[in-house]
Structures are given as C-alpha cells and as structure tokens.
Amino acid sequence: MIFTSIRIHLYGVIPGKYFDLQMRLPEEFNLVDIESKVVRLYRRYISKQYITPDELLNHECIVAVDSKGRHLSATESLKGLKEIWFIIPIAGG
Amino acid sequence: MKEYVGKLLRINLSLNKISIEEIPHQYFKDYLGGSGLAAKYLYDENDFSDDVFSENNKLVFSVGPLNGTNYPTSGRFNVSCRSPLTKAWLDASASGRFGNLLKKAGYDVIIIEGKSEKPVYLYVNNDEVQLRDATEIWGEKTSKTIERIALECGNIKGSCCAIGPAGEGLVKMASIICSGGRAVGRGGAGALMGSKNLKAVFVYGDKGISLQDELGFKETVKAAVGKLSENDTAKALKAYGTGVSMALAFESGDAPTKNWKQGSWDGYMKISGITMAKTMLKKYVPECYACPIQCARHVEIEEGPYAMKGNGPEYETLGAFGSMCLNDNLESIAYANILCREYGLDTISVGSAIAFAMEAHEKGILEESAAAGIDLKWGNVEAILSLIEKIARAEGLGELLGQGVRRAAEVLGKGSEAFAVHVKGLELPMHDPRANYSMATTYATSPRGGCHMHGPSFMFERGRLLPDAGIATAFSPHETENKGYLAKVIQDYGAVVCSSVICMFTTVALTPSDLSKAIEQSIGLKLEAAELLKAGERIVNLQRAFNIRLGLSSQDDTLPPRVLTSVEGGPIEGRIPNFHQQLEEYYCLRKWEKDGRPSKEKLLELGLESVNNDLY
Numbered sequence: 001m002i003f004t005s006i007r008i009h010l011y012g013v014i015p016g017k018y019f020d021l022q023m024r025l026p027e028e029f030n031l032v033d034i035e036s037k038v039v040r041l042y043r044r045y046i047s048k049q050y051i052t053p054d055e056l057l058n059h060e061c062i063v064a065v066d067s068k069g070r071h072l073s074a075t076e077s078l079k080g081l082k083e084i085w086f087i088i089p090i091a092g093g
Numbered sequence: 094m095k096e097y098v099g100k101l102l103r104i105n106l107s108l109n110k111i112s113i114e115e116i117p118h119q120y121f122k123d124y125l126g127g128s129g130l131a132a133k134y135l136y137d138e139n140d141f142s143d144d145v146f147s148e149n150n151k152l153v154f155s156v157g158p159l160n161g162t163n164y165p166t167s168g169r170f171n172v173s174c175r176s177p178l179t180k181a182w183l184d185a186s187a188s189g190r191f192g193n194l195l196k197k198a199g200y201d202v203i204i205i206e207g208k209s210e211k212p213v214y215l216y217v218n219n220d221e222v223q224l225r226d227a228t229e230i231w232g233e234k235t236s237k238t239i240e241r242i243a244l245e246c247g248n249i250k251g252s253c254c255a256i257g258p259a260g261e262g263l264v265k266m267a268s269i270i271c272s273g274g275r276a277v278g279r280g281g282a283g284a285l286m287g288s289k290n291l292k293a294v295f296v297y298g299d300k301g302i303s304l305q306d307e308l309g310f311k312e313t314v315k316a317a318v319g320k321l322s323e324n325d326t327a328k329a330l331k332a333y334g335t336g337v338s339m340a341l342a343f344e345s346g347d348a349p350t351k352n353w354k355q356g357s358w359d360g361y362m363k364i365s366g367i368t369m370a371k372t373m374l375k376k377y378v379p380e381c382y383a384c385p386i387q388c389a390r391h392v393e394i395e396e397g398p399y400a401m402k403g404n405g406p407e408y409e410t411l412g413a414f415g416s417m418c419l420n421d422n423l424e425s426i427a428y429a430n431i432l433c434r435e436y437g438l439d440t441i442s443v444g445s446a447i448a449f450a451m452e453a454h455e456k457g458i459l460e461e462s463a464a465a466g467i468d469l470k471w472g473n474v475e476a477i478l479s480l481i482e483k484i485a486r487a488e489g490l491g492e493l494l495g496q497g498v499r500r501a502a503e504v505l506g507k508g509s510e511a512f513a514v515h516v517k518g519l520e521l522p523m524h525d526p527r528a529n530y531s532m533a534t535t536y537a538t539s540p541r542g543g544c545h546m547h548g549p550s551f552m553f554e555r556g557r558l559l560p561d562a563g564i565a566t567a568f569s570p571h572e573t574e575n576k577g578y579l580a581k582v583i584q585d586y587g588a589v590v591c592s593s594v595i596c597m598f599t600t601v602a603l604t605p606s607d608l609s610k611a612i613e614q615s616i617g618l619k620l621e622a623a624e625l626l627k628a629g630e631r632i633v634n635l636q637r638a639f640n641i642r643l644g645l646s647s648q649d650d651t652l653p654p655r656v657l658t659s660v661e662g663g664p665i666e667g668r669i670p671n672f673h674q675q676l677e678e679y680y681c682l683r684k685w686e687k688d689g690r691p692s693k694e695k696l697l698e699l700g701l702e703s704v705n706n707d708l709y
Contacts, residue, residue: 011340011367016328018340018367047325061556069343069357069664087344088325089555 002027006081008034012088013062014045031064031074032056034084050088063087101134102200102222104215106289107148107207111222116201121618122628123700126157128184129592129632130202131173135182136639136704138204145177146263146288152205154195154294157594158612161196161302162310165317165603166596168193168382177281177288178265178442178497179518181643182540182636184591185268185282187275188381188389191252191296192594198298209290214242217296218251227292232258234435235270236403242295243272251297257437259485260287264495266442266484270434273380274404275389278439280519280541305617313611317603321385324602326557330388335408336366342416345570346528346665347551350416351471352448353514353525353655356663360421364411366390368423374405386598392427399428406430406440412523413444418451419472429481436485445520446494447480449501449513458507465489514653517542517645526656529554529570530670534580534679537650537672540636547633548584549597550576561606561622562586573671577678585629592632631699634683634691638704647689650676 004027011018025033035056039046052058056074064072067083078084099121101114116130124130131153140149153173160167170192176183195203198219205215212227225245230238238255252272260267260283267283268276277283286292304310321327329337342348342361350358362368373392380389390405406414406426410433414426433440453459454469467476467490483491493501498520502513514521519542526532529551539547553559554570562582568575586605590597593608605622613619620628640649652672659667680687684695696705 012325012329012337015325016332018329018333018337063344065344065664067343069346071344071664085344087341088329089341089345 004029006034007083008038009083009085010038010042011085013038013050013057013086014042015047017045028077028079030076030078031072038086057086061088063089100200101202101204102217103204103206104224105207106205106209106213106224106291109209109224111224121158121616122620124632124635125589125592125628126160126201127155127171127186127592127594128173129588129628129635131155131171131184132182132632132635132639134202134204135173135175136635139175141642145175145180146285148208149206150175150285152282152285152289152291154203154205155594156192156196156201157592158616158618159593159595160192162304162314162615163383164314164595164611164615165321166381166384166386166599167594168384169594169596170195171591171594172269172277172282174282174285175643176519176541177263177284179280179542181517181542181645182639183280183282184541185277185279186591186594187254187269187271187277188384188596189252189271189273189275190382191254191271193382194252194296194298196298197300197302198296199300203294205289205291208288212290212292214255214293214295215291216246217294217298218246218248219298219300230292231261234258235437236274236435238293239270239272242293246295246297248297251295253293253295255293255437256283256286257435257485259436259438259495260284261292262485262487263287264438264484264487265497266439266446266495268437268439270437274434275380276434276439279441279544281439283437304615306614310611310614313607313614317607317611318385320602320607321599326601327386327598330386330598333366333370334388334390334405336364336369336390336406336411338408339365339411340367344664346660346663347525348412348416348523349514349521349525350660351419352417352452352512354452354512354661356660356666358416358419360419361416363421364415364423364426366408369405372423373427375402381596384596386596388598394424394427397424399424401428401431403431404434409523410440410444413441414447414477417444417448417523418477420474420477421472422474425474425477429477432478432481432485436481438481438485441522442497442520443481443484445514446484446498446501447477449498449509450480450490450494451476452512453505453509458505458509463490511654514655515543516652517649519543521653521656524551525660525665526652526670527660527665527668530573530675531568531576531579531583533652533656533670533672534577534675535584537652537676538580538679539584540633540640546587546597547591548580548587549600550579550583552600553579553583557601559586559600559604561604562626571668573674575678576670576675577680577682580675580679581682584633585626588629588632589625592629627699631701634695634699635701635704637691638701638708641690641708645689647687650689
C-alpha cells in the first residue's frame with residue numbers, strides 16, 4: 001500500500017490549544033479517516049461537545065478546510081491534499 | 094442604592110473652575126452608567142453646531158455600576174463626545190485600571206468643557222482635584238507623558254490617560270492612550286482633548302466601596318470568573334490574544350484583505366496570534382484589572398529594524414496593517430502598533446487610510462507627486478511606517494489621510510468614493526459583513542458609524558447563543574432572515590455592556606441575567622434581564638436621537654459600495670448580504686420612521702418624552 005503524509009492543523013479543537021501534527025495515511029483517504037485518528041489520539045483532551053457518537057469531529061462546532069479555505073465534505077477523496085485545518089470558529093477581536 | 098457614588102466632576106477649562114454635582118438616581122436606572130450616562134449628559138448639554146472643536150463640545154469620562162468592584166474586567170472606563178472624525182456620536186472605552194480608580198476616587202462622571210489657555214493636565218486624587226500645568230510635557234509621546242506625570246504626581250498606583258502629538262495636532266483619528274498602553278481608540282477623542290489643551294488625566298482613588306450584598310456579590314464574582322475561565326473562546330483569547338481570530342480568516346473570509354477587495358491571501362497565518370506566540374510573545378504583564386481572560390499581549394523584538402517591546406498588536410491592528418495592506422511581516426505590524434500608541438492614533442482608521450491610499454495609487458488616482466517619494470505599492474512596509482509618521486504629524490499626504498477615508502475620497506474624487514470603506518465617516522473594523530451578514534445591519538446603524546463594539550453580532554453567527562436576550566437558536570452567517578433582529582438584540586445588549594463599562598469579551602460567557610444579578614448585589618439597583626435590555630434599547634435610541642439632532646438621517650444608514658460587491662476569490666466569493674431587506678427588518682423592529690427618527694411611540698415607550706419634543 002502506498003502511504004502519504006499530511007499536515008493537520010488543530011486550531012481550538014483542544015480548547016485553548018493551536019498546534020500542528022504530521023499524519024501518515026494511505027494515499028487514498030477522506031475526512032473520516034483523519035477525524036477518527038484525531039479522536040483516537042486526543043479524545044481525553046477534546047471537549048465532549050466536539051465529538052459525535054460516531055467518534056468523529058462534530059461539524060456543528062468544527063470546520064474542516066483546505067489551505068485555500070474550501071470546506072471539505074466527509075466522504076470526498078482527499079488524495080493529494082497536503083494540509084488540512086480543523087478550526088473552532090471563534091470570532092473575536 | 095449604596096454603591097452608586099452619584100458624583101459628577103465638572104471641569105471648565107476656560108474658567109479654570111472645578112465643581113461637583115449630584116447625579117440624579119433616576120439617571121442610573123434609565124442609563125446605567127458609562128456610555129449611557131454620557132449620552133444623557135451630552136444630549137442635554139452639548140453643542141450641536143457644525144464646529145466639532147467648539148469649546149462647548151464636551152468630553153465625558155464615565156464609569157458604570159460594576160467599576161470599583163472586583164467584577165471581571167471592571168477596570169474599564171468610557172469616553173464620550175461628538176466625534177471629530179465623523180461629527181456624530183462617539184463613545185469608546187479602554188481597559189486597564191483607570192475605571193476602577195476613578196470610581197474609588199468617588200466619581201462616576203467627569204465632564205470636561207471649555208478650553209484651557211495653556212496646556213494642562215487634570216489631577217484627581219480622591220477629593221483633591223487640580224488642573225496642573227502641562228507646558229513642559231506638551232509635544233511628548235504618550236508613554237513618556239504617562240511616565241512623567243506618574244513621577245510628578247509621586248504616585249505609581251494611579252492611572253493616567255494621555256494624548257500624543259497626533260491629538261495635540263488635532264488629527265481626527267487621534268486616540269487616547271492609557272497606562273499599560275491600552276487605547277480609547279476610535280473616532281478621534283484624542284483630537285478633542287488636544288483642542289482643549291488637555292494633555293492628560295491622572296486619577297487615583299482608594300475610597301472603600303460598600304456593596305449592597307457583599308457575600309452574594311462575592312459568590313457572583315466567583316461564578317463569573319469560573320464561567321469565563323471555562324469558556325473555550327476565553328481560553329483561546331488567553332492563549333493567543335485577539336490575534337487568534339486571524340486563524341479563521343481564510344476559512345470564514347472575516348478579515349478584510351487588500352482594502353476589502355481580495356477574498357484570500359497566503360499571509361493570514363504569518364500574522365496570527367499563534368505566530369506571535371511562537372516568535373515574539375513575552376511573559377504576560379497583567380494590565381487589565383480583574384480580568385480572567387487576559388487577552389492583552391506583551392511582545393518583544395530584540396533586534397533589527399523593528400526592534401521594540403511593549404503591547405502586542407490586537408486582531409484589529411493585525412488586519413489593518415496586515416491583510417488590508419497585504420503586509421505579512423508580523424514584526425513590522427508590531428512596530429506600527431507601537432508607533433500608533435506613541436503618537437496616539439487609532440490603528441484601525443490609520444491602517445484603513447493607508448490601504449485606501451495604496452489602492453488609489455494603484456489606480457492612478459493618487460499621483461506620484463502627492464505620494465512625495467513614498468512607494469505605495471501593496472505590502473510595502475516602509476510606506477506603511479512612513480505614512481503613520483506623516484498622519485501623526487499631519488504632513489504631506491498624511492495630512493489628508495488623517496482626516497479619514499471619507500474626506501480623502503472627497504478630495505481625490507475620480508471614483509475613489511467606491512473604495513473608501515467607512516460608515517458615517519468611521520472606517521470599518523476588520524470584520525467583513527459578507528462573511529457575517531448581520532454586520533451589514535450593525536455597521537449601517539451603529540450610532541458611532543462603522544463600529545463592531547456597539548454590537549458585535551458577528552460573534553453570534555458562529556453558533557453562540559444568548560437565550561435570555563432572545564438568541565435561542567444558532568444563526569447561519571450567510572442567511573438574510575433575522576439579521577435585523579440579531580443586530581438589534583446585540584446592539585441593545587452591547588449598550589448594556591458599554592454602560593456597565595466592562596469588556597465586550599465577557600459576552601462570550603456572561604448573560605444579561607448574570608449582569609442583572611451582579612448589578613443588584615453591588616449597588617442595589619434591581620433590573621431584571623429584560624429591563625436591563627430595555628435600558629440598552631433606551632440608550633441606543635438616545636444616541637440615535639443625538640445624531641438626528643446633528644442632521645443625520647436614514648440616508649446615513651448605508652454601507653460603502655465596496656462591501657456590497659463580491660470579493661475576488663476565497664470562501665465568501667459571490668456572497669453579498671441582502672442589506673436592504675435586513676435594514677427594513679431592523680427599522681421595523683426598532684420602530685423607527687422611514688426618515689430614521691425613532692417613532693413617537695417608541696420614544697414614549699422608553700420614557701424619552703423630552704427627546705420626543707425635540708424630534709417632533
């Protein structure tokens with residue numbers, strides 16, 4: 001199987017924390033693959049309201065976008081994507 | 094009522110006269126304090142002639158029911174006047190300790206009127222009130238002024254707010270800078286201070302504050318601190334400052350880019366609060382009294398052309414000198430921020446004016462000779478820094494830009510009005526109404542013009558709820574329906590917050606019911622949440638009436654053409670709010686006439702009979 005590497009930006013998914021991580025995935029992947037892995041890794045730190053009963057990220061609270069700001073859907077193929085951003089849309093300032 | 098000090102300090106600079114007056118208790122019930130109380134006095138007393146620098150354009154410093162206590166963020170104070178920049182209503186506030194100390198000195202309101210023959214500063218130390226000579230500090234920048242006054246007063250526990258050279262030179266976007274570097278930023282209140290030859294106000298107070306229900310209030314404060322400390326938004330603000338919002342810019346399109354024209358940019362994260370934390374943030378020095386959020390930044394750049402240390406740029410400043418000008422050099426933005434602080438300038442208006450100049454230059458409207466050797470290409474850091482200096486000193490192109498983009502477009506003409514982004518003369522802050530549709534209504538109707546602080550409704554288009562103010566279900570940012578409603582509700586609540594004189598960020602966790610309880614326990618003023626919001630509505634309508642008396646009408650409730658045109662690219666390309674539909678809904682809910690006046694019915698409902706007599 002061919003693997004690829006993607007940079008994941010977790011911005012506020014763990015409250016008050018903004019950080020990046022590099023994730024290794026099969027070349028053909030989608031949002032569900034990434035989110036299930038993120039939830040597995042950080043479940044104890046992520047607010048319960050941000051996790052769905054399916055053990056994925058709750059898109060009512062969290063947006064997932066590529067580096068151009070395009071919102072990503074759950075099942076579309078993300079093959080070739082190099083960066084993904086999970087953001088809690090906090091508006092302030 | 095126990096807590097309300099109920100004292101007004103009136104300073105007549107022309108007569109060198111200081112007097113103390115009682116404030117009627119009914120005023121507190123109707124207008125709470127801060128911005129509301131200032132509106133009452135200015136509406137009743139101010140000069141409504143064309144001259145914004147008239148001796149009778151009064152300057153009001155005011156605090157509210159929670160200042161002087163340890164309620165979260167209660168170190169703030171409010172400044173109100175007729176804006177030199179817009180010629181309309183202005184209120185602006187700043188955090189720090191000034192508000193706490195003014196209340197402890199025994200005053201709710203200071204009214205400054207007249208004009209001093211020579212530069213002076215106002216010294217308030219409990220019952221000791223003096224006008225002191227400021228001739229030797231006239232011309233000094235703000236940090237030096239504050240330092241010298243603290244030394245002269247021999248009191249490092251006091252707080253000072255001062256103008257810099259920009260205010261002295263009557264630059265219409267001049268701000269007032271406070272101890273700790275916080276700013277009363279918008280609308281040019283610093284220029285009005287300058288016109289009165291008032292360099293600074295120093296305040297210290299240590300009188301005890303007695304509470305109506307001391308034990309209950311203690312529990313309420315503890316609960317409020319707990320709610321703020323546990324809130325996700327507050328946690329983010331604490332960790333990364335207001336600049337954290339830049340991380341959302343490319344996802345939501347909220348940050349205006351290239352003078353509100355471009356919809357995406359690869360520089361947002363380079364100038365975000367997250368990058369600031371990684372590169373220049375130093376250990377936080379607490380500046381804001383009783384604040385559990387602590388979003389203020391302290392940064393240091395040790396070497397290079399932008400070496401500095403001090404307050405870090407806020408989100409608004411990152412937008413104004415960053416994305417608006419296509420400048421992704423964070424160090425230069427931090428430096429620009431400090432320049433504005435030292436000269437006493439509003440970073441939003443200054444950055445917006447520079448972005449406007451860059452576009453005018455690109456379009457050939459601003460000739461090379463006017464630029465006088467400054468290369469106004471997008472992203473040119475040296476041009477930004479040079480123009481800040483010129484605006485501060487009203488030199489060359491800076492003399493024109495310092496009058497705001499409305500005036501600059503009038504002078505330049507040639508279609509530049511199309512990209513002069515302001516409402517009622519106040520440059521829009523860094524929240525795009527195409528990303529959060531309610532802001533179209535909020536900007537168009539705010540009493541001080543293009544303003545996000547009178548009603549930060551955009552915060553409630555991202556899932557946040559406020560059930561006891563009538564926001565029980567989440568609003569989508571790109572739907573037109575109910576956006577007039579959202580703007581109204583949040584403006585009314587915003588007026589309560591501005592008149593309680595606490596930080597708008599408390600609204601991330603605290604509700605009108607929370608404030609209602611705190612106000613009753615602190616001063617014994619019993620107003621249920623609904624009554625508190627009614628007071629907010631009364632304040633909004635009084636400030637509206639102030640503007641109506643100045644000749645403003647529904648024709649001024651507009652948006653600049655640029656923000657009613659699609660951005661190019663990015664997540665909000667093609668999105669334009671249905672502004673007129675939203676405005677119609679808003680007017681209907683407000684019960685305002687087609688010409689913009691609050692209806693007789695509404696004025697009488699709010700108990701504003703005398704205003705009704707003035708307007709009809």
